Amino acid sequence: MALQGRKILLGVCGSIAAYKSALLVRLLVKAGAEVQVILTASASAFVTPLTLGTLSKNPVLTGFLKNEAAGEWHNHVDLGLWADALVIAPASANTVAQLANGHCPNLLAAVYLSARCPVFLAPAMDLDMYAHPAVTENLARLRSFGNHVFDSPPGELASGLSGPGRMLEPEDIMRKLEEFFGN
Numbered sequence: 386m387a388l389q390g391r392k393i394l395l396g397v398c399g400s401i402a403a404y405k406s407a408l409l410v411r412l413l414v415k416a417g418a419e420v421q422v423i424l425t426a427s428a429s430a431f432v433t434p435l436t437l438g439t440l441s442k443n444p445v446l447t448g449f450l451k452n453e454a455a456g457e458w459h460n461h462v463d464l465g466l467w468a469d470a471l472v473i474a475p476a477s478a479n480t481v482a483q484l485a486n487g488h489c490p491n492l493l494a495a496v497y498l499s500a501r502c503p504v505f506l507a508p509a510m511d512l513d514m515y516a517h518p519a520v521t522e523n524l525a526r527l528r529s530f531g532n533h534v535f536d537s538p539p540g541e542l543a544s545g546l547s548g549p550g551r552m553l554e555p556e557d558i559m560r561k562l563e564e565f566f567g568n
Contacts, residue, residue, distance in 0.1 A: 387567035388559075389417035394464060394500075396473035396493040397437065398480040399427025401543040402509035402552035406432055409474055409555040410440040416559065421464070422446065423493045425480065448492055461492060465499030470562065473497075475509030475552045478520050485523035504532040505562065509552035511544050535561065 393413055397406040413420045420441040424434055434445035473480065473493070483494050497504065506527060514520060515537055528534050535553045542550050
């Protein structure tokens with residue numbers, strides 16, 4: 386009930402955990418949320434716009450331009466104002482660094498910098514990346530900006546290593562969003 390009618394922007398970044406974004410979209414829609422997906426270029430190597438567009442019932446945004454010949458573009462400011470929440474899951478080390486330092490190389494980063502809504506990040510990367518001081522500092526910096534950064538649970542990683550770095554499971558992300566909007 387807490388997500389009924391909510392407008393959720395879901396940013397999907399290049400990580401093997403991107404496959405989990407399909408289930409997250411499905412759960413958000415099932416909960417009554419309107420979902421708009423922004424897919425980074427590297428994420429499309431892991432999950433397709435067709436999959437996420439079918440599940441969200443909205444075209445997936447992959448860049449600034451809608452129709453280059455006609456000069457049509459996806460307005461990052463309008464997207465940032467439209468949303469009740471921006472959820473970035475998975476949030477790769479690259480995207481975390483971009484957002485923490487105000488870099489704006491793609492539509493997702495531009496929307497983040499324009500967003501007035503709460504922002505939730507679910508980091509996903511390998512164990513050593515997640516533990517690296519640069520990533521730890523970037524995640525702390527994002528928290529200091531008022532963003533909600535989900536802790537990465539330990540478990541088996543795609544590399545075969547085991548430890549923290551996994552993306553929080555979609556059901557757990559849903560539970561945290563419901564708790565946030567239920568209050």
